[in-house]
Amino acid sequence: MAGTLFLIPVPLGPTAPQESLPANVLAAVRPLTYFVVEQAKTARAFLKAAGTDLPLQELQLQELNEHTKANQLDRLLEPLRAGHDVGLLSEAGCPAVADPGANLVALAQQENIRVVPLIGPSSLLLALMASGLNGQRFAFQGYLPAKDADRTKMLRDLESESKKRQQTQLFIETPYRNRAMFDAILQACQPSTRLTVATDLTLPGESVLTRSIAGWKKQTPPEIERRPTVFLLLA
Structure with missing residues (x-):
């Protein structure tokens, strides 16, 4: 019988796991020997x-x-096929959401391996x-695209889709480009469109602010450079 693939959430920043993860999640982690992780x-x-029940060196x-090739995924399932439970970790937040772990989950599902998602912080849902x-x-x-022209076109397309469907659009950026993204949104979107900037969620410096584009232009830009941020807009 195959093992179970546990999807283990990780705190969104440098905080103790006990502060953001339920006790049952920590209890599920302790007995595991095998893990698939983004960075060891x-x-x-x-x-x-x-x-953990075992010393770290025995795990x-x-x-x-992002460097894992498609033909390397299959070997990651070997412990599961041998009957061992495996924990899948992201760098932060919930694995398999905006995370390469989704590829492993897809393979596990194809082989009818049991997948168990555990409760933990998701920056997208919190935002x-x-x-x-x-x-x-x-x-x-x-x-979104990194090039200015492509990013502007995408922002306008997302705003149009948001208005048509009354659908909130969520996206992220590499933290050191957050300010460039913020400025691009203000330039591309209509004054009445609402923009939320959610930064450092669950951390001491947490900030979640929603303003219209016109409102954002009237105030000091948020301090978001090099800080994990989620952007949300609704036209």
Whole structure:
């Protein structure tokens, strides 16, 4: 009988796992020996803080990240096929959401391996909850194009789609380009469109602010450079 693939959430920043993860999630982590992780170094730091039944050096960690090739995924299922439970970790937040772990989950589903998602912080849902925008219809767009012209076109397309469907659009950016994204949104979108900027969610510096584009232009820009941020807009 195959093992179970546990999808283990990770805190969104440098906080103790006990502060943002339920006790049953930590209890599920402790007995595991096998893990698939985005980066081994940071995963070990999380596992040390969360607590494991085995010493860290006895845990089996395999990496799955943007450098993993499609033909390398199959071997990551071998412990599961052998009957061992495996924990899948992202760098932060929930695995398989805006995360390469989704590819492993897809393979597990194809082989009828049991997949168990565990409760933990999701920056996307937390941002949506606090935004005041439409929580009935929403879409996550991931990263937008980096080139100015392509990004502007995408923002206008998303704004048009949002207006047509009354759908909240969520997207993210590499933290060091957050300010460039913010400025691009103000230039591309209509004055009445509402924009939420959600930064450092669950962390001491957390900030979630919703303003119209016209309102944002009248105030000091938010301090978001190099800080994890989710952008949401509703036309």
